[in-house]
Amino acid sequence: TVLVVDFGAQYAQLIARRVRECHVHSEIVPSTMPVEEMLAKKPKAVILSGGPSSVYAEGAPNLGPELFETGVPTFGICYGFQAMTRALGGVVERTDLSEFGRTELSAVPDSLLFAGMPVEQQVWMSHGDSVVGAPEGFATTASTAGAPVAAFEDTDRRLFGVQFHPEVMHTEHGQEVLRRFLYEGAGCRPTWTMVNIVEEQLERIREQIGDKRVICGLSGGVDSAVAGALVQRAVGDQLTCVFVDHGLLRKGEAEQVEKDFVAITGARLKVVDAEERFLSALSGVTDPEEKRKIIGREFIRVFEQAAREVVTESGEAGAEVEFLVQGTLYPDVVESGGGTGTANIKSHHNVGGLPEDLQFTLVEPLRELFKDEVRKVGEELGLPAEMVWRQPFPGPGLGIRIIGEVTHERLEILREADAIAREELTRAGLDRSIWQCPVVLLADVRSVGVQGDGRTYGHPVVLRPVSSEDAMTADWSRVPYDVLARISNRITNEVREINRVTLDVTSKPPGTIEWE
Ligand code: XMP
8 A cells, every 4th residue: 555644735635546546555644643553554655745834834744754764665745745855854945936836847857756758847836935955865856946956856765755746637747757656666566446446445334334224315416326336235235225305406306316226226215305394494594504504414314214214114123224325525525624624615515514413423435536536436336327427416406506595486496497508518418528517596686687578677597517627626618609598598588587697707716616
């Protein structure tokens, strides 16, 4: 295994994912883990992640020289690079030459990390302090305008470091640099595949659940379907899937789950009609975080009720459902502030929206994965393409796409508009190039229109088509004008209450994908 030492921020999981892409097994450990404990895991290599803080900041995670004396090949990235420099006697300084974003790097082509790559390359930087002197024994292998030492290596001791982020997409040769560290620097072999990942998960699930009963919340989306299918494969009939129709679903959603998922996995399914319950809990609520918390809580209350029924139906007195499966992905965890030292952007219903008195133990086999990896797991499990490639739809559903109070009537309006947008985007063949296209109803906004010689005073909807790799960042999709025109035309003609269609042209950041 390769240990990814987490210094906070959002980078450690992304690094772990890039290591998986090199077909090498990885495990994330906190930076507070003692070196002996790391060694007990017999790592083939260690990667030190980036972090949010300056090495000089108060409370900045520190690193002693011990790790570097163990002989384990080590690669420091950004903060990890600076912490390594300090630990080994190099010099890190506030140079007032901070670099953020795309930066031009000059690399030494006959170095181990950059061999075979162009001298000039684009990298993604995010740093205030800079390494101005490499520790003894190290050769400087790259520099930028703001970082005289942007990379270094000591091939005898097999220690490497870079100031930039090789794990992000915008670093042109980042994956190659990482691969060179793993294969050439640390002698790893590419043997870890999707089959291994699935098997590792099955084993972990069996170990966690034992012979206990478990329920799985299905949403109709990819994540919960893959999580459910994994658990079904691991423990079979100990699992009951629960689909909650909370009234915030899109058109046709409930039917699709009943039809597709069960047919393919053979899992037991319980459908709960809970529209009234959710809508009355949401009545009068307009604050997005409050909505999310209410929806998260109500989901759990419904699962608890379903769990009791599962037990009653089983006829076994004293039996209990101990476990709840959720299709939580890594980006959900990060955005809910669940990573170490990361900010809460919004409470995803299945992470930050969980009630405090949760009685289930969670089973979250996808918690460390990104969406595209989950899709690969789904394919490996034999789920059909149309399920695996469905666009994401948030658990809180249309509830967070109505800006203002959520009511049955408003949901009906949005459902119609959303169905039209989806139909036209599918017809235009854009489903795979667009990550998702939320349709947002500005329910408290009205504007004047004219239709059939008469004045209207209706609501606007916002189309929010985005392209993304993992939902952590996104750009607005350049949907062809004629497709937008058709959507606008149909929505304003077919949905009486809507008299205006607008397009959201904001990337993430600074916007998020959903409006709430
Ligand atoms: P944001 O709005 O944070 O969305 O840019 C990122 C991705 O996550 C989805 N999303 C959620 N999914 N529960 C979910 O299952 C949630 O509470 C939730 N909030 C946002 C969103 O649709 C996008 O794909």
